[in-house]
Amino acid sequence: MSLGRRLASLKLTVVGMLLLAVAVGLRYGDPDRVSVWVLVIPMALLALNLLAAIATNPRIHRRGGLLAFHVSLLVLVILAAIGRLTLYEAHVELLEGQAFSVSQVFDVRAGPLHSGELHRVRFVQGPWTVSYSPGLVRGPTRSTVHVPDGRGGWESRVVGDDTPLVLEGYRFYTTFNKGFAPILTWIPDGGGPAYTGAVHMPSYPLFDFRQVNTWTPPGGPELRLWLHVDAGLKGDEAWVLDGRRATARLAVRTPEGRVELEPGESVRLPGGVLRYERLSTWMGYKIFYDPTLRWLFVTSVLGVLGLAAHYWRRFGAGWMAARDPARSGRDWEAGLGEAAAAVRRRS
Amino acid sequence: MEAVKDWLSVRMVAEMPWLWAGLAAYAMATWTALEGIRLRAAGAMPAVTVREGRVLFWLMLGVGLLTVSLAQRWVRIGHGPFVNLFELLVSQLFSLGLVYAVVYWRFPQVRPTAVVVLPILWILGLWVLMLEPEAVPYPPTYYNDWLWAHVGFGKLFLGFALVGTGLAGLILARAHPRLEPWLRRLPPDEVLDNLAWRFMLLAFVFDSLMLIAGAVWAQDAWGRYWSWDALETSSFLTWLALGGALHARLAYRVPLRLGAAFIVTVFVLAFLTYFGTPFYSEAAHKGII
Ligand code: HEM
Numbered sequence: 338m339s340l341g342r343r344l345a346s347l348k349l350t351v352v353g354m355l356l357l358a359v360a361v362g363l364r365y366g367d368p369d370r371v372s373v374w375v376l377v378i379p380m381a382l383l384a385l386n387l388l389a390a391i392a393t394n395p396r397i398h399r400r401g402g403l404l405a406f407h408v409s410l411l412v413l414v415i416l417a418a419i420g421r422l423t424l425y426e427a428h429v430e431l432l433e434g435q436a437f438s439v440s441q442v443f444d445v446r447a448g449p450l451h452s453g454e455l456h457r458v459r460f461v462q463g464p465w466t467v468s469y470s471p472g473l474v475r476g477p478t479r480s481t482v483h484v485p486d487g488r489g490g491w492e493s494r495v496v497g498d499d500t501p502l503v504l505e506g507y508r509f510y511t512t513f514n515k516g517f518a519p520i521l522t523w524i525p526d527g528g529g530p531a532y533t534g535a536v537h538m539p540s541y542p543l544f545d546f547r548q549v550n551t552w553t554p555p556g557g558p559e560l561r562l563w564l565h566v567d568a569g570l571k572g573d574e575a576w577v578l579d580g581r582r583a584t585a586r587l588a589v590r591t592p593e594g595r596v597e598l599e600p601g602e603s604v605r606l607p608g609g610v611l612r613y614e615r616l617s618t619w620m621g622y623k624i625f626y627d628p629t630l631r632w633l634f635v636t637s638v639l640g641v642l643g644l645a646a647h648y649w650r651r652f653g654a655g656w657m658a659a660r661d662p663a664r665s666g667r668d669w670e671a672g673l674g675e676a677a678a679a680v681r682r683r684s
Numbered sequence: 685m686e687a688v689k690d691w692l693s694v695r696m697v698a699e700m701p702w703l704w705a706g707l708a709a710y711a712m713a714t715w716t717a718l719e720g721i722r723l724r725a726a727g728a729m730p731a732v733t734v735r736e737g738r739v740l741f742w743l744m745l746g747v748g749l750l751t752v753s754l755a756q757r758w759v760r761i762g763h764g765p766f767v768n769l770f771e772l773l774v775s776q777l778f779s780l781g782l783v784y785a786v787v788y789w790r791f792p793q794v795r796p797t798a799v800v801v802l803p804i805l806w807i808l809g810l811w812v813l814m815l816e817p818e819a820v821p822y823p824p825t826y827y828n829d830w831l832w833a834h835v836g837f838g839k840l841f842l843g844f845a846l847v848g849t850g851l852a853g854l855i856l857a858r859a860h861p862r863l864e865p866w867l868r869r870l871p872p873d874e875v876l877d878n879l880a881w882r883f884m885l886l887a888f889v890f891d892s893l894m895l896i897a898g899a900v901w902a903q904d905a906w907g908r909y910w911s912w913d914a915l916e917t918s919s920f921l922t923w924l925a926l927g928g929a930l931h932a933r934l935a936y937r938v939p940l941r942l943g944a945a946f947i948v949t950v951f952v953l954a955f956l957t958y959f960g961t962p963f964y965s966e967a968a969h970k971g972i973i
Contacts, residue, residue, distance in 0.1 A: 347935035354928040358921055365917045470821035477824040498824040499904040510907040625907045633909070634900060641892045648889060652882050 345389035353383040380414055387411055402647030409640025416629045416636060422450040425507070425626035430619045431462035432518055432535050433580065442624065453626050458504045460484045463493065465515070465620050467578040473542065478511045480620050507626045514621030516541035516548075517566055517580065519587050523554030525609040537619050538564050542578065545570065548585075557608045563588040565597075580618030587613045694816045698760050702753035703774060707809045709746035710781065710802065713739050717798035724796075725866045736788075736795050743785045743802075750778040761819040766835065768820050772958070773812040776842065780805060783843025793879060796870045797850025800857070804846065811959075825905035830897050837894035842954055844887035849951040851880035852944035859941055873940045880947055881933065888926050891954075895923060918957040926950045 343349075356379035364371050387407055391398050398404055427442040439456050463481030470476055478497035484504065486492040496502040502509040518535040525531075532555050538548045548564035568583035570576060587598045589611060596604045603612040720735035754765055754774060765771035784801055787794055855876050858867045870876070898919070899909040910916060929946040932938055938946070 347931055350931050351928060351935050354924055354931065358924050358928070361912070361917060361921060361924075365912060365914075368912065472821075474821040475824065476821065477827070499828040499901070501904065501907065508907065623907050630903065630909065634896070637892075637896045641889060641896065644892065645889050648885060 341389050341393050344385060345393045346386070347390070349386045350383065350390070353379055353386055357383065384411055384414060400647055400650075402643040402645070402650065405643025406640045406647065409636045409643065412636045413633060413640070416633050419450075420627045420629040420633070422448040423452070423626075423628055424448040425451045425453055425455070425624070427624045428512075428514075428621060429509075429624060430514070430537055430621045432537075432619050433462055433464055433617050436461045451626070453507065453628070454505055455507060455624075455626075458507055460502065460504060460509075461491070462620060464579075464581055465497070465511070465618065467515070469542075469576045469578065471573050471575055473572050473576075475513060478515075480511050501625075502622075506628060507624055510623045510625065512621045512623055513543070514540045516544075516619060517564060517568075517583065517585060518617045518619045519562070519564060519585065520614040520617050521552065521554075521587075522612040522614055523557055523609055524612065525554075525556050529556065533614065535617060535619070536562060540621075541566065541568070542570055554609070554611070557611075558606065560606070560611065561590045580616070583616065585616045694818075697757075697817050699753040699757035699774075700817060702749050702756060703812070706746045706749035706753055706777070707813070709742050709749055710777075710805055710809060713742035713746060713798070714802040714806065716742055717802055721796065721799050721866055724869050727869065736792075739795070739798050740785065740788055743781060743788065747778060747781045747785055750774065750781065754778055757817070763822040763826075766826060766831065767822060768818070769959070770812060770815040770817055773808050773815070776839070776958070777805060777808050777812065779839035780808075780843050780846055783840065784846060787843075787847050787883075793871065793875075794847055794851065794883075796867075797847065797854060800853030801846055801850040804849070825901075828901055828904055830901035830904065833897035834894060834901055837890045837897055838958075841887050841890035841894050842958065844883045844890065845947075845951050845954055848880045848883035848887060848947050851876045851883065852947035855880075855940055855944040856948070877940045877943055880944070881930075884926060884947055884950070885930065888923075888930065891923050891926060895919060915957065915961045918953070918961050922950065922953040922957050925953055 357376070360375045360379050363375055364373075387410065391404065391407065397407060425445075425447045427445040427447075429437065429442045431437060431441070437458055437460050439458075442455075461483040463483055465478065465480035467478045468476035479495050480497045481493055481495055482502055483491040483493050484502070494502065496509065497511045516538050518537045520533065520535050522531055522533045534552070534554070536550050536552045538544075538550055541548070545566070548566055549562065551559055551561050553559045564585050564587055566583060566585040568578055568580075570578075584600075588595055589598065589604055589606070591604060591606055598604060598613040600613055600615045603610050716735050716738045720739065724734045757771075757774075758764055765775040784805075788798065854867060854870060855873050857863045858870070858873070898916075902911075902916075903909040912920075929943075929950060932946070933943060
């Protein structure tokens, strides 16, 4: 037997599939320690096997639908690999009123061939709300964003949950990670320029009890800040988290002790004056980019359509329109065609 | 007495009487089908009239009653039966019953499978009787239209796999000397096998569609189309097992009974994916504050 034929063996297909199943099981238990090659090797084996079968086995290459299905499997594997190589994933936290910029992203994971244009993405974060059911079960998130409308103006969109913001092929997903941020101004002693910034407090309401963070203003001391938020949170009732309806006092540790500030109030600290301007909010987004998504979808749908066509040709209309068994006398024969005939011949 | 009272007190909601009535109708269908097999074995009636019309009647009645039960619940709690195990079980009882009833009606050759299929439905039925009809909040990612495609294809997949399993079950049951006399007058194993694999291939088509629709939904909802979580891994293994079984039959001369065992295995895997994975995977489909 030639090597091609041996490579095309359907027995190899079964073995390859078994190996793949084992590999998937192994990876599931321990994806960090089990190398991705454990998956790649059986897949590569199956791909070779399939290529050889398509080349040599008329049972597959003479049947359009079945061929389409198997080719789509191959293409899917290739697309998924391209997807891994061109992938981009990251996170970003945006303050209300703030424009997105590449410099803010963190936790970046980019494939070696990634070549998207994240720097062209422009949008501005607006206000957002999150609804909760009793028991603090998170319901719909509605995050308003403003995107350029292409005519020199801006248009508003509401994104969240299963409606990502898609710009330049990048998909921005709201996350459970969102919260409050006091806007602070630091006025240094000695007349240097004042500096205004925002401190993102931990995710709310997840860390309702721990709204603490530190901030070191330019040239100033490290400040330890607590935020006492009143957002109307009642765990046992339905509730909407809406930054516009929340208030918060800011506690700051000073050499003399602790002071609490309302928006607009200031405190003198070593090296300058800290003013608590107002309360704002931030929304955390997951960014995802994979240029193969559309092609994966098209390929898989075409593949299944091919398989359906194969099915229809093989078992098709005759079987579907099964006759009334009462008329054939032997009920199991109705519409069975070749199978029934074969059994009849034998008996 | 107290225990019965307790059991009842948490179940006094609109959909329950309809659910019980639907299960009772399924019980009648099961009983009638068993009676039909007995009559058929005894040769007491022309094979084609053995109670099949009555089985179909009870089955359709059951589906109708479960439809009302689902609708009542939908109105009561404001969302469809997609979230907790109670809802998934009732919904599958409805859709498996419906798919099976349609196949039963259109494909007379599969009618003897009722004695295997209906008892399988009873596993779901008994399970749901043990659960409380509590309502849980509707996850925000479930407003997506792909949910319908994903769930719909999944129901067709499991429905056709159930028919295949019914046929495979007959082959396996007939291998048992005690059961053989009851099933002697059914079509030969070759015919059952041929039919069973037709349904399994059909199930495979819908399984593939379910995975595609699920991946699109996952991309919208979680920002990734596939990440090998418990449910995804389990459903991929089910798909692969069915593909593997189809190929094993092409590559080897698989004895009929072994082939039937493959089908049952695939069905068990699918069943565990649907109803088992939620037990060991807490993370899937749960909201985080
Ligand atoms: C990777 C190597 C593969 C090879 C060499 C291969 C080969 C074949 C061949 C030759 C047939 C036609 C058999 C016939 O009807 O006579 C076939 C059918 C089929 N293959 Fe594959 N295949 C491969 C992978 C897969 C995979 C991964 C799946 C999905 C899990 C799959 C699903 C199917 C299905 C559903 C059929 C139709 C079976 C039928 O009509 O009864 N194949 N394959």
